Amino acid sequence: MKSLKIIGLTAVVLCLTTSLAFALGAGVGRDGTIAAKYNKQGKAESLQELIDMYDVSSCIACHPNNHEQWDASPHSRSIYGTGRAAATMITAMKNGFMSWEYSGVESTKDIKVEHWMGCMKCHLPQLADATDAVAVELADTLLEWYDNAIAAANDPDDEDAVETSERLAETLQALDINCLICHNRNAIVHKWTDGYPQHDTVYGYTDGGHMDPQFSKTKRSLIMDESILCGQCHGLGPNLELENPTQCATAYGSYLWAYQAGGGQETCQDCHMRKSGLGHEMVSYSNKTMQEMAVDFEVQAYASQWLDGSKLRPKTVVNVAMVNRAGHGIPDG
């Protein structure tokens, strides 16, 4: 009986040790991240918790211009987009991991965070800081939004469908790439070298204090002005770290192997934020300034003739010359 008690005690101690190691993860400082500090599990347990975990409402009062610019950017609607992006997420779910034989997903209740990462690695990287229950909730929210949005479009008098689609669209639009993703969560790529991003720190260009009780420090991120900050999401090609690789943007791959390989020295931020004057709006092909910056376009035309057998046929010759001045292929995709 005594030996059984010892065995029991040993088992409890081993369990506790394992749990502590899991919470800390690799490297000193991981337990200081926003996710680790948010609750004991280090994971949001609902979509609302995930939204709250990365809430940036306290940034707006002191940074209204940056917020206004960001609000006009696709980053502020990274899942929802114009509705088209959200519909594509559903396609990725239905035609992708819900239809694949070995994915382990037959219905939305089987969905785990890892299934979503093909999309959410970039569209909502903080989903990695949520439980699998949130992955299920996200799937159900997208499907319910879509069904109600279609019903509302077909019958604008269907008040229930209109209210539900608008409410769920609001939830989906609150899941975004906001201040805390670039200036905290993703501000450090080499975490074993530079440390893990800390929950009370805003990462930018300076070290010091910050007038926000929740984020009371600023710290220099060594990649805040480097293209790799953007490259985390804007794509090398297949995401080979995934069980079933996906591929969306390839701009960063083109940047490295075509632009920089050819001697290009500008960064993403140089063109999309500074030279364009777009700041945190950082849009691309739809912006007139970016369009002007992107391509040299020259046309020359003249009248000439073509020998058609024994007859001359008058024609116009049009020569078009274009040089891509961007740091990546145009279009990307």
Add this chain to the structure above:
Amino acid sequence: MPTPALMARGNNMGRGPYEKSGIYEDTALHPGQKVEERFEIFFPVTEVDTPDGGTAQVAEEREMDVTVQLWYKPFGNMSAAELWREWTQTISLDKRAKPTTYYSGNKE
């Protein structure tokens, strides 16, 4: 734009990001590289009889309005397409024409 391979195999195109892996063709403009396109547009002609019993082709119009547009098509068609550049000029067959007593082919 890049033509992504379907699941990184063969030359079938993957459409959704969930099935795209790799690139087997890319028609994009690449950084720093000059791309030149040449277009030849024929004037509409009418065939007429010539006094020597032959025929000649005579342009129905002496001028052609040419417009070149550069469109960015995010979905490959005109959905959400953006007009990046537009160039227009009237090309005249007579602009550099000079009187001559020696005709080749295009007799009137």
